[in-house]
Ligand SMILES: Nc1nc2c(ncn2[C@@H]2O[C@H](COP(=O)(O)OP(=O)(O)OP(=O)(O)O)[C@@H](O)[C@H]2O)c(=O)[nH]1
């Protein structure tokens with residue numbers, strides 16, 4: 406190991422939909438965390454580990470910080486969104502420059518007491534340079550002591566610079582993970598998340614929020630991986646929508662998810678999907694624990 410090797414936890418926090426998961430995937434160079442155009446896609450803390458010659462960055466993707474704590478799942482997500490504040494070596498607060506508002510300002514005030522914070526202003530590709538500048542000034546005024554880095558997680562713009570700034574802020578120390586390990590999550594967990602991503606992207610309105618996915622079996626054979634997953638909904642009417650006319654929706658979800666899992670595993674995949682009902686699972690502590698939404702649960 407090199408002298409002066411740096412290693413630390415880098416929490417990616419912020420309002421929902423600011424691009425935290427997109428940024429983590431871009432920095433690690435692998436799609437580990439699911440993304441969608443709607444808020445509250447990420448539900449768990451997910452590690453993305455990047456090891457270089459002289460550093461190991463352990464990124465922690467988190468759910469968006471939100472005030473909706475109506476159901477037990479929202480309270481679980483809220484804890485996962487903010488519990489890294491005290492434990493991270495560096496907190497990266499993500500802002501979406503095209504939707505900067507009072508909720509971001511509230512987060513900036515909350516983070517004001519921490520000294521190891523970087524502000525990452527994402528989605529700069531959405532605005533012209535002339536429109537970006539006054540917004541960047543406004544953000545800097547809100548947090549005068551913090552460094553502000555404009556980036557685009559989607560196009561990759563300025564990510565090298567961001568990585569340099571992050572690494573420079575990590576403590577000197579030995580790596581916590583083997584250099585070929587990319588995440589703390591299992592392929593079972595990531596497969597279930599990929600199915601959930603396809604549902605999040607395909608289904609309208611509130612339905613994606615009533616859905617969770619569990620893995621029934623995951624069997625690796627010599628030339629194929631066989632996965633059986635259950636999509637859990639809260640009501641009968643929702644089951645019909647997920648399945649679609651003559652099973653068309655479910656078939657589409659299955660083939661999109663299979664293609665992504667095959668890419669990640671670099672192996673052929675046989676993916677079987679079932680749809681089942683568990684009434685009000687999202688507000689029931691026992692169901693949540695069974696589906697992996699409990700503090701300290703490493704995932705499915
Ligand atoms: N134009 C543009 N879109 C982006 C950028 N980064 C992320 N997005 C898009 O923003 C949406 C939200 O991205 P996510 O990465 O899922 O956001 P998130 O902060 O993880 O969201 P939650 O998990 O819901 O809190 C997706 O449609 C992304 O493609 C960017 O730099 N530019």
Ligand SMILES: [Mg+2]
Nearest residue numbers: 425426446447
């Ligand atoms: Mg996310």
